[in-house]
Amino acid sequence: MAHKIAILGASGYTGAELVRLLSTHPSYDIVALSADRKAGQSMGQVFPHLRHVDLPVLVKIDEIDFSGVDLVFCALPHATTQNVIKALPSHLKVVDLSADFRLRDPADYEKWYGQPHAAVEMQREAVYGLTEFYRDDIRAARLVACTGCNAATGQFALRPLISAGLIDLDDIIIDLKTGVSGAGRSPKENLLHAELSEGTHAYGVGGVHRHLGEFDQEFSKLAGRKVEVQFTPHLLPANRGILATVYVKGDPQAIHAELSRAYADEPFLVVLPFGEHPSTRHVRGGNFVHLGVAGDRRSGRAIVIAALDNLTKGSSGQAIQNANLMLGEEETAGLMLAPVFP
Amino acid sequence: MAHKIAILGASGYTGAELVRLLSTHPSYDIVALSADRKAGQSMGQVFPHLRHVDLPVLVKIDEIDFSGVDLVFCALPHATTQNVIKALPSHLKVVDLSADFRLRDPADYEKWYGQPHAAVEMQREAVYGLTEFYRDDIRAARLVACTGCNAATGQFALRPLISAGLIDLDDIIIDLKTGVSGAGRSPKENLLHAELSEGTHAYGVGGVHRHLGEFDQEFSKLAGRKVEVQFTPHLLPANRGILATVYVKGDPQAIHAELSRAYADEPFLVVLPFGEHPSTRHVRGGNFVHLGVAGDRRSGRAIVIAALDNLTKGSSGQAIQNANLMLGEEETAGLMLAPVFP
Amino acid sequence: MAHKIAILGASGYTGAELVRLLSTHPSYDIVALSADRKAGQSMGQVFPHLRHVDLPVLVKIDEIDFSGVDLVFCALPHATTQNVIKALPSHLKVVDLSADFRLRDPADYEKWYGQPHAAVEMQREAVYGLTEFYRDDIRAARLVACTGCNAATGQFALRPLISAGLIDLDDIIIDLKTGVSGAGRSPKENLLHAELSEGTHAYGVGGVHRHLGEFDQEFSKLAGRKVEVQFTPHLLPANRGILATVYVKGDPQAIHAELSRAYADEPFLVVLPFGEHPSTRHVRGGNFVHLGVAGDRRSGRAIVIAALDNLTKGSSGQAIQNANLMLGEEETAGLMLAPVFP
Amino acid sequence: MAHKIAILGASGYTGAELVRLLSTHPSYDIVALSADRKAGQSMGQVFPHLRHVDLPVLVKIDEIDFSGVDLVFCALPHATTQNVIKALPSHLKVVDLSADFRLRDPADYEKWYGQPHAAVEMQREAVYGLTEFYRDDIRAARLVACTGCNAATGQFALRPLISAGLIDLDDIIIDLKTGVSGAGRSPKENLLHAELSEGTHAYGVGGVHRHLGEFDQEFSKLAGRKVEVQFTPHLLPANRGILATVYVKGDPQAIHAELSRAYADEPFLVVLPFGEHPSTRHVRGGNFVHLGVAGDRRSGRAIVIAALDNLTKGSSGQAIQNANLMLGEEETAGLMLAPVFP
CATH class of the missing domain: 3.30.360.10 (Dihydrodipicolinate Reductase; domain 2)
Structure with missing residues (x-):
């Protein structure tokens, strides 16, 4: 049975790349897509290359019913992300594509991002998402922080x-x-x-x-x-x-x-x-x-x-690779698409 | 069971695009790849974006044993193509991406391509490959001529x-x-x-x-x-x-x-x-x-x-769509990949 | 003796193109450059390809002393332009690169630009700046409206x-x-x-x-x-x-x-x-x-x-060609630069 | 009075760039252009961006009468160049854009270019053309070897x-x-x-x-x-x-x-x-x-x-800068054209 997926921040390029890759993934259903400023639009309006995909309309985050969702991809800007993820129901697995949970030490976060971290306890729990080097931790994680590209x-x-x-x-x-x-x-x-x-x-x-x-x-x-x-x-x-x-x-x-x-x-x-x-x-x-x-x-x-x-291995592909591990799927599921050349 | 596929002219862009699309197709096996001048090289050398795909080495056409092949994609230049296809074993289904079998009337071929057609009888048999408008003919065809892009x-x-x-x-x-x-x-x-x-x-x-x-x-x-x-x-x-x-x-x-x-x-x-x-x-x-x-x-x-x-709907994607019909597969099999943007 | 030139709206692409072309023009001196939001910056900061040119700093329009200026190039957005040009001292020749004075009939302006024209009397006086077809009018004009590209x-x-x-x-x-x-x-x-x-x-x-x-x-x-x-x-x-x-x-x-x-x-x-x-x-x-x-x-x-x-013949080159006529210079002065290829 | 200039190898990009820059140079006349394979064509056919420039037709090198020529720009491939320059009349000043005379030591030439040098005596005489660092030598030189870009x-x-x-x-x-x-x-x-x-x-x-x-x-x-x-x-x-x-x-x-x-x-x-x-x-x-x-x-x-x-400072602009010195012109003559952005 397909896992239920939500994508927060679907109107950015990493959000669109998640949808592109998931559109041919064998075991995930996208059940919710959020985009703050573009709520109410269809994904096909915001990204016409996805017009052929049957997708839920874009909504604001607080309009999403997370009760039936298994995993959330969070493709929001840093700083915003911390507060959003902190507020998500605890049953959800989360793959974050922002910079907010990559650094273990809150002092490092403050040094590089110029402000104190607002979810320090989660920052410590998060697993660094460079799949090939953190596989076991990622499999067991609730929150995975994808790396910078x-x-x-x-x-x-x-x-x-x-x-x-x-x-x-x-x-x-x-x-x-x-x-x-x-x-x-x-x-x-x-x-x-x-x-x-x-x-x-x-x-x-x-x-x-x-x-x-x-x-x-x-x-x-x-x-x-x-x-x-x-x-x-x-x-x-x-x-x-x-x-x-x-x-x-x-x-x-x-x-x-x-x-x-x-x-x-x-x-x-x-x-x-x-x-x-x-x-x-x-x-x-x-x-x-x-x-x-x-x-x-x-x-x-x-x-x-x-x-x-x-956008792929550096962000959204990596994110799906991690989600595959977290949800017990084949690590390569949906990701063997050959590059497009020329 | 997977159908056995050969691609003639695999070192051009439409050849590479066929391999890209077939690499995630659920029911085809590429068993032979030809490239005249690049025979002896691997596909990954000629097209490094395909390095991750397990493929036969490039050979000359006459080195291919067609006995176990079900369908041939022919991605050769026009004029060359006629003679190659004429010489193929008759059990093979053929999807041609060249211009050689698109025009029904030999006089038209001579007018637009500047030389007489060398396989007039096959030219008459060929089905024009614009899938959406020739579905039934394509299903029954042995030779389909894909359209110009x-x-x-x-x-x-x-x-x-x-x-x-x-x-x-x-x-x-x-x-x-x-x-x-x-x-x-x-x-x-x-x-x-x-x-x-x-x-x-x-x-x-x-x-x-x-x-x-x-x-x-x-x-x-x-x-x-x-x-x-x-x-x-x-x-x-x-x-x-x-x-x-x-x-x-x-x-x-x-x-x-x-x-x-x-x-x-x-x-x-x-x-x-x-x-x-x-x-x-x-x-x-x-x-x-x-x-x-x-x-x-x-x-x-x-x-x-x-x-x-x-390269996709205009050539190699169209070709696979036709092959799907000719081999009794779902018409959309392997072809629902979302476009890559940006 | 060199003519004294001011450019209003120098921080846009047509403004920069004017400066590029004038930088090797034999008979013009740029004595003032305006840019509303970027006032206080040097042209070299806003357009580093012009760093080698000795230019006045960018100022707001009302900081310019027009008394010693012979001709103004106005490279401002439409609608804004009308009010700016209306307020310029009457001794100035004006070459306008906006859309504001291209249409003779005020009703046409309102139809295509969605608002009434604010300087109708000048609109009638303006000469359409397609040099090759309006040479004599341009020579005699005080206000020339360069064409859309x-x-x-x-x-x-x-x-x-x-x-x-x-x-x-x-x-x-x-x-x-x-x-x-x-x-x-x-x-x-x-x-x-x-x-x-x-x-x-x-x-x-x-x-x-x-x-x-x-x-x-x-x-x-x-x-x-x-x-x-x-x-x-x-x-x-x-x-x-x-x-x-x-x-x-x-x-x-x-x-x-x-x-x-x-x-x-x-x-x-x-x-x-x-x-x-x-x-x-x-x-x-x-x-x-x-x-x-x-x-x-x-x-x-x-x-x-x-x-x-x-940007050249479609806007700023055309503008200089017109200025050459208005100021009695050779029509081709400063404009024979060969195109850059590849 | 204008200096008479010939360009050998005018059908390549550095040749075209020389013509572009010389077309608005105040003191040079192009009197001959060579292009081996494209001899007989006009420069405007080979490089349509130069169609507006009045230029001699392309000829083979041996068709050029060098008696009235002051300076030759040689924009030929390396190896070819040595033999061409060796055969030029000795009254000619030469600015070479190839690699043939950049290296002082014949052994170095052979090491990097894979063949012995055929004009060793000229190689020693040539001045390295990085203008800002070899000005005095260049002024006095008969043969200047422009640098690699x-x-x-x-x-x-x-x-x-x-x-x-x-x-x-x-x-x-x-x-x-x-x-x-x-x-x-x-x-x-x-x-x-x-x-x-x-x-x-x-x-x-x-x-x-x-x-x-x-x-x-x-x-x-x-x-x-x-x-x-x-x-x-x-x-x-x-x-x-x-x-x-x-x-x-x-x-x-x-x-x-x-x-x-x-x-x-x-x-x-x-x-x-x-x-x-x-x-x-x-x-x-x-x-x-x-x-x-x-x-x-x-x-x-x-x-x-x-x-x-x-193509400019890395090759043809540098070459003209050197020619200016060799012919007693202002070093910057014809070279103050502002870069083209965007």
Whole structure:
């Protein structure tokens, strides 16, 4: 029997991506969709690519009867999210796509997000949603906090290397290129087509991007010591896709071998042959991560390049992968859709 | 039990799109893939977005053992195709994506394609593959000729109107905008990124585009008289998508009503409310057609706008829809994937 | 000696384009720049591509001392513009880029713009700024109203044909494709990169786009009778460029000959050889118009295709061309910059 | 009196860019244009954006009478170039845009380009064309070798820092994003629109890109010791623009101060305020370089970001800047065109 699903914040891009993926998922029924400002509209009006899907009309959150719902995907902005999730009935499983429950330490949350956390007790209970590394915890969790899309990309490149002690922890640089859909659907001058197409620029330069909070938390935990990476994101004139070019000090062949070993049985992780490199075009719309490794002419230096789709594996695909585990479904259910190229 | 499928010409974009769609199809197994110049490579090398799919290696056509194959998708260039299909074992069902078997009259083929047809007897047997209008014939066919992608778009807008006698047959203009993937993967100067991005231009202007052969054949047959439309395609700086803006003389409300009636039960055809208009972005990667109708300030004039994805509904999705009918599967099997937006 | 120039509304795209073109103009000095919301900022902060130009800081309009100014370019929104221009000192020459003074008849303004005109007396005095057709009036004018960018494109294709009586006036269709910069720099959801890239759609369908007011006024005046064209604009996923595909009934060769004749001595108009067609890529950033003509397989039908850059020849280049005439400079001064391709 | 100019290899993108820039240059006349495969065509046929310019028809090189020519721009492929330039009359000044004369040491040429140099004596005579750093040599030179476009970008970020001893020479990483026009106009599958739009990937990964030869030569010479940077280029889905994100160890404020000082009087170099960062969109079509500096949360680390247009400052604009010096013109003559945005 199908699980009953509600999506809060369905009028944003991650909300729409959840609906896209769930529309061919074999075992979930979407029974409620919320969108504050667009309540009363149909999903097909807000996102015409979903016109063919039979869906409930958009409502405000407090209009939803959660009694028959099994699991909620929460795709709301950070800060708003805490209060919404705190108020949800306790029988509900929750997969949160916001930043609100990613950081374990309330002080870290306040540092990176500029305000105290309003649901500290839940913050501690939440499980970090990078599926491949937290499977058992996710299966048992009531609240899973999906990762930042940039944070996921960097971690897929680096976690096995840190765990295996293969790289210098003091000299990690993540130069990241991301598509514009990660910035959401808010009308802002700097997100206009005329401003973003046909070029690139860096943003959040100088160690200030919020996903550093996730990198710090996860890498330090893995390493058993403080690890602070250097991280510079750039906006790419494309809608989807993240490419992380990661510069490390270590042996390239050993690094390639370790990534190959670590991800050998992972259905969504593809380690390319040594010296081949991924393209964001080849993961677009799919839940897959492509990874490549190369050396340098100077020994002891390596580059790891990781590519994923920020809306799929970086957000909504990851969220469904977690929901599958939480509800006892096949982890890959509904997620084997091949990327769309060209 | 799964049907055994071979794809000839798998290294082109329509070949790759077939594999993408078949990779999550519930009842087909791909048992052979051909690619002349890239024989010996894996599909994942030629199309890295398919790396996660377990597929046979690319071979030359004459290396394929067709004895266990049920159906062949043929995604080869026109002219080549005739000779290949003529030589295939007769037990095979064939879905052809080329232009070689679309035109019933050999003289028409010679006129539009500049050479005599080499398999005239098969040309007569072939069924025109516009599924929604040839279902029964397709179910019974051994050889189905999928339509041109532009030809499909224009026909979805116009066929019901011609059948119902709602428009002036002497004044039909199809102004069409098409993504660049329709031009294929051949290395040509005029298909380079630097030549095609950031702008648009018309091509095949003045009544010379080959898809006119299909329009003439189909519209004249429907109308019971000669119908010659005016058709101007433009290249759009986007990879996928066709938008046909069709100018007709007739009553806009009657036209909207007729399209709504004709497509009411069609799973892949979406007629938008009167005055709303489709975007190619909203059908990208899906097998759906979106249709809109508007009037003009002068009565008796209407615009019908149709959008579809040239690689999916315009080619490979259409091909699978036809294969589903030919093999007794659900017509929509494997094809309900939602479009990818943004 | 250099003429002193002020630009009102310098923080929009047409304002920036004026500054770009004037930065290498031999005989103008920009002495004042206004921007209401961005007053106090430098032009280089608002438009970093102009950082190398030495410019006055942005101020509010009422902070400008117009006593030493010779000519004002007004790049403000319509409706606002009327009141601003009405209040300017009478010694100033004014080139207006808004829609406020394009329509001669106040009733037409109210019909297309939804409100009464607030400066009716000036509306009558204003000269329509399509330079090639109103040169003498523009030379003598105090207030010139530059045309709509779509309206300019259509008129370059059609005016000589109407004047020469070469086409059927009741069956003119303008199918137009326009880049997104024409929609301006306002933060709106439907102008986001993620909403506009990678596809196309029609807007203002059904005879409701405001530039029809200009077409009606100008074509009817030329023809000496009411002329109502059909006009459908589409948004192109590119920043600059308009391509108008114009369907007419008339003799293609005669049409080509007449356009060639009419524009033979025009420095900015390029009529391509019969059967060749323009691309918006080839006029990007330049003040040129490219025109092509083709026939159809049915005699008596022709297509005229016109391409220009909406920000240059469609707006700010046209504005400077008019200013050159008004100030007694060479008409082409500062405007011979070649388009930027690729 | 105007200098007489010939351009060899005018049918490529750098050739077209030379013509674009020269078309409004006050003191040069183009008297000959060569294009081997397109000889006999007009420049306007090969590059319609130049149709309005009055130019000689394209010819083969050996059809050119060089007796009245003052300076030749050579925009031919590497390897071909050596033999062509060797055979030119000795009275000609030559600005070469190929890679053939950039490297001083013939062994380096052979290492990076895979074949012995055929004009070793000229290779020694050639002056490296990074104008801002070789002005006096260029003024006196007969043969100037313009730099690689990537090599130029990295050097603008790094040369003053190496000269001033401000950064660790053993830990320099250049992560570079480049537009596709740098790959030229050759018809190759991997340069098609459908292959390159909507995503990004790294290429030449692992210390193998040929522009490393230039970095090694120039940085080692400046430092007085061997310097080997790490350099990874990525293809950006845009036609023009290079963004180099350079990771160094040093004091960010000192670095910003030194770049500001070094470039204070340079007309084409713009150092942004500390913490602001360039975008390739803002240098598109112009001869300017924008530079930004930021620190990191860890002290002693800095990022320098440099942006330029690969076809202008990275190639053809640089070439004209050098020609201006060689012919005694103002260095900035014809090159102050503002970038085209949006």
